[in-house]
Amino acid sequence: MKKNKPFIITVLILSIVIMSTIFALSSPTVENIYEISVIVPNSSNNMWNRFESGVREAMDNENVIVNIVNTTDMETLADQKNLIDKEIRNGTDGLIVEFISSNDTEKVVDDIVSRTNLLLLNTKCAMYDIDLKKVDTVTLDDELIATTLTSQLFDQVGRDLRFKRVGILANNVDQYNMKKRLNTVEDILDHAGAKIDWIVSGSSSEMEEQLKFVDIPNYMIGLNSVSLDSGIDFAKKYNIPLYGIGGSDQNVNALDEGIIQSMLVPDVFMMGYNSVQLMVQRIKFPHERKEKIIDFYTINKENMFSKQNESILFPIGD
Amino acid sequence: MSEHKTFKDKFDDTCNFKSISIQGLMLISFTVVSAVIVFVLEIIFYKFFSIQSAQTIIQSTKQVTSQTTTNLEDYLQQMRQLSDTLYYNSIKEIDISNATCETEMNMLYEANKDKLISFALFSEDGKLIAASPNADLKDDVDVKTQQWFLDAVSEVENLHFSLPHVQNLFDDSSIRYNWVISLSRSVSLNDHGKMCEGVLLVDMNYSYIEQILNSVNTDNTNFYTYLIDGSGAVIYHPKQMLINSGDYKENNMKAALYKDGLHNEEFEGENRNVVVDTVGYTGWKLVAVSSANPSIYENRVRYIVILLVAVTFLILMFINRFISRFVSRPLYVLAESISGLSQGSKKGLEILPGATSEVKHLGEVIHFYEQSNERLVHDIVKEQDEKRKSELDALQAQINPHFLYNTLDSIVWMIEEGGKQKDAVFMITELASLFRLSLSKGKTIITIADEIKHGKNYMNIQAVRFKNHFIYDFDIPEEIEKYCTVKLIVQPILENAIYYGVKNMDEDGEIHVKGWKENDDIYITVSDNGFGIPEDYLKTILSDTEHKKAHGSGVGLINVHKRIQLRFGEQYGISIASELDEGTCVTIHIPAVPYTEENQKALEEGTYFEKE
Numbered sequence: 001m002k003k004n005k006p007f008i009i010t011v012l013i014l015s016i017v018i019m020s021t022i023f024a025l026s027s028p029t030v031e032n033i034y035e036i037s038v039i040v041p042n043s044s045n046n047m048w049n050r051f052e053s054g055v056r057e058a059m060d061n062e063n064v065i066v067n068i069v070n071t072t073d074m075e076t077l078a079d080q081k082n083l084i085d086k087e088i089r090n091g092t093d094g095l096i097v098e099f100i101s102s103n104d105t106e107k108v109v110d111d112i113v114s115r116t117n118l119l120l121l122n123t124k125c126a127m128y129d130i131d132l133k134k135v136d137t138v139t140l141d142d143e144l145i146a147t148t149l150t151s152q153l154f155d156q157v158g159r160d161l162r163f164k165r166v167g168i169l170a171n172n173v174d175q176y177n178m179k180k181r182l183n184t185v186e187d188i189l190d191h192a193g194a195k196i197d198w199i200v201s202g203s204s205s206e207m208e209e210q211l212k213f214v215d216i217p218n219y220m221i222g223l224n225s226v227s228l229d230s231g232i233d234f235a236k237k238y239n240i241p242l243y244g245i246g247g248s249d250q251n252v253n254a255l256d257e258g259i260i261q262s263m264l265v266p267d268v269f270m271m272g273y274n275s276v277q278l279m280v281q282r283i284k285f286p287h288e289r290k291e292k293i294i295d296f297y298t299i300n301k302e303n304m305f306s307k308q309n310e311s312i313l314f315p316i317g318d
Numbered sequence: 319m320s321e322h323k324t325f326k327d328k329f330d331d332t333c334n335f336k337s338i339s340i341q342g343l344m345l346i347s348f349t350v351v352s353a354v355i356v357f358v359l360e361i362i363f364y365k366f367f368s369i370q371s372a373q374t375i376i377q378s379t380k381q382v383t384s385q386t387t388t389n390l391e392d393y394l395q396q397m398r399q400l401s402d403t404l405y406y407n408s409i410k411e412i413d414i415s416n417a418t419c420e421t422e423m424n425m426l427y428e429a430n431k432d433k434l435i436s437f438a439l440f441s442e443d444g445k446l447i448a449a450s451p452n453a454d455l456k457d458d459v460d461v462k463t464q465q466w467f468l469d470a471v472s473e474v475e476n477l478h479f480s481l482p483h484v485q486n487l488f489d490d491s492s493i494r495y496n497w498v499i500s501l502s503r504s505v506s507l508n509d510h511g512k513m514c515e516g517v518l519l520v521d522m523n524y525s526y527i528e529q530i531l532n533s534v535n536t537d538n539t540n541f542y543t544y545l546i547d548g549s550g551a552v553i554y555h556p557k558q559m560l561i562n563s564g565d566y567k568e569n570n571m572k573a574a575l576y577k578d579g580l581h582n583e584e585f586e587g588e589n590r591n592v593v594v595d596t597v598g599y600t601g602w603k604l605v606a607v608s609s610a611n612p613s614i615y616e617n618r619v620r621y622i623v624i625l626l627v628a629v630t631f632l633i634l635m636f637i638n639r640f641i642s643r644f645v646s647r648p649l650y651v652l653a654e655s656i657s658g659l660s661q662g663s664k665k666g667l668e669i670l671p672g673a674t675s676e677v678k679h680l681g682e683v684i685h686f687y688e689q690s691n692e693r694l695v696h697d698i699v700k701e702q703d704e705k706r707k708s709e710l711d712a713l714q715a716q717i718n719p720h721f722l723y724n725t726l727d728s729i730v731w732m733i734e735e736g737g738k739q740k741d742a743v744f745m746i747t748e749l750a751s752l753f754r755l756s757l758s759k760g761k762t763i764i765t766i767a768d769e770i771k772h773g774k775n776y777m778n779i780q781a782v783r784f785k786n787h788f789i790y791d792f793d794i795p796e797e798i799e800k801y802c803t804v805k806l807i808v809q810p811i812l813e814n815a816i817y818y819g820v821k822n823m824d825e826d827g828e829i830h831v832k833g834w835k836e837n838d839d840i841y842i843t844v845s846d847n848g849f850g851i852p853e854d855y856l857k858t859i860l861s862d863t864e865h866k867k868a869h870g871s872g873v874g875l876i877n878v879h880k881r882i883q884l885r886f887g888e889q890y891g892i893s894i895a896s897e898l899d900e901g902t903c904v905t906i907h908i909p910a911v912p913y914t915e916e917n918q919k920a921l922e923e924g925t926y927f928e929k930e
Contacts, residue, residue: 007345007639014632021625025618057559253493258458269559301458310484311562314495316528 037087040098043071047225047248054272094279101174122177138275146184152262161194167217169227170201344642387595423450435521442515454489466500470517474504497524541608548601550574648673763921767799773808788827802911811844819848845903851896
């Protein structure tokens, strides 16, 4: 037995090498291709074009399939929940969701995380009492962007806004991010002495309808692309300086025409790219909650065609 | 207390190198050699495959790059031709103060609108002269501050290609903002008959170039391409947006310094092959990047090579083990049976039927020598037995009852006779000396002096007994007395000389003992003048073992002869010369071995002549 010992050891080692190699060869050369679904309000709005560009870029890099669900008919949270359920039934590996409303979403979030992977857009996850490991977020710093927005106003008109009236377009105040921006803007304007003349919210058509009945303010603020879109005609008609957060084609054109004085443009391309990237990481390697804060850029008519800003406003490949 | 072992001893013990078997040696050597050959061949194959694979990718990259460059050059040439056509065939032919080139512009635009965005002609102060398709310039646009304008007026001889940018010239109700590459040139304008300068702008559709390069990147997975200008600024990159946001890095600045052809670079921890091709006239460079690291496919090939090596090695080990076992087993069996034989096994030599001819021959030779050895041992044993028997016989002869009885009887008679006490004492003394020398403390090898004394004792006794019927003398030089001899060789010859020689003679018999040394031999003769020995008996006297002894000790000449030969060798012994009625002379021939303790012991043990 002692004489056979080296022979037996060598045979064992070779057998292990052979088994390991066969195992390595039998492993699939191509990783699993994951499927991710994106459910955001107004998915057909061109404001999501850049988001989609970022998503496509991430798809190529991460070798995943991303389905941006058509949400044209999605009006309520219940509608959104149905779409979510459908995607989960179809076997999606992960959901990227911007909730149409942040009210009463705790149960919905709890339900989703129990069944699949979830990433939230434009939502602070701290509002949800859920397991730390279960959800990532990709969002703007709403307080910061709102503060910067008001500072643009101050830069142009000064900080003393006493006796000045401001109208605010707030689109969907049921959303957390909109609420945050609105509250921040209101606080700052209040401190500056300005009077919030009116706040219109709702869908684009609803806001446009409401504008027919409002007084003409000194300044207007739109808190997202849809809000800005809705206020462009009104601002143009009455020559009201318009400030806002946006980036849709109409927003950009209005900026170019000088209707929008200053616009804060989130890097929506990177929002799309990072959200897919984070979701793939979560699917492969479940991790502690990660929050990605997206940059934004302050753009006006004078600098909108600078090298950096034109790539933000007009992503190549759009 | 355990023995302290060096590392080498422990290593040797572990590997048992000191006692490696033939099978083990064959197995190891065959396996190592075949494994090395297989391994080297597999490495060569893998390297060849890797090189071929890399070469194939590089060749493919070069071909695609070259074709793409050609496509880009074709496009750029078309745009240059459009610019030339518009300038030389239209703008130069008119006076802009009273004519317009917009018609030609529109026609050219319509014919090429998939490849370009717009034409525009500006005066040197930035005023729009003509444009197609849209001539509504934005109010707040100052073209003089735009890079394409600045390039055109700064170098009037050349056509200038800008980096990609968003067109910011015209009011577009469709809210379209187009990425363009501006081809600008300084032009001479005829305004009211006076020549002035202007700038002709052809805004090329960047999407067209993007599509060309996107299709290259989509169709090829082994590499990607990007386009830079002469300074390294990116014109097109598949990950343009990520580069802009800082999430992706490219080695474009260094690539701008590469000459056309293949380069190898290390970037962001990756080894890459880079093929560079310059796009004519523009100074742009098309860069194709492929990884120099093994692809997934190459990795699979590597695994396959490892698998082949391991499997081949395993198979070779088993085959080699079988062969080495087949060859070495007969040797092993033979070695085992030899070992058994050496330990006294009666089993005999075992040769396996399937053994090789060499092993069979070895076995047969060993068998032959084994049998020879057995015979030799048998002969030695027999010789030893004969020695012992002869010496025992000789010794027994000395205590022959007849001799003792007769001698004692003579002694009694002497004592009873009276007046012969001295003779009796003499007889007893001689007898005692005789027996003491006979025994010699058990030794077989004694000095010649003792042997002669023994003979003298005998003769003294016999002389008295035979009433001095014969005379005798001993002529032994002192020099030979200190040499070795076998005991009890002279006395039996003297006995024969008395009983067969002189005893029954009428006149006095004579017995002479003489000794001398001749070279390395010693000779002792016992000669008498007796009746002699008949010739026919003389011939057989030393070989006839059945001859009965008549008188005295009865040991006989044969015993003496044999004992001498057994002790000293066949070339020694006794020789007899005899003539009837004249006498007999018996010659003892022994080697001259000086009597020392060492020689005595060696002769007793039979090892004296071996060491010589």
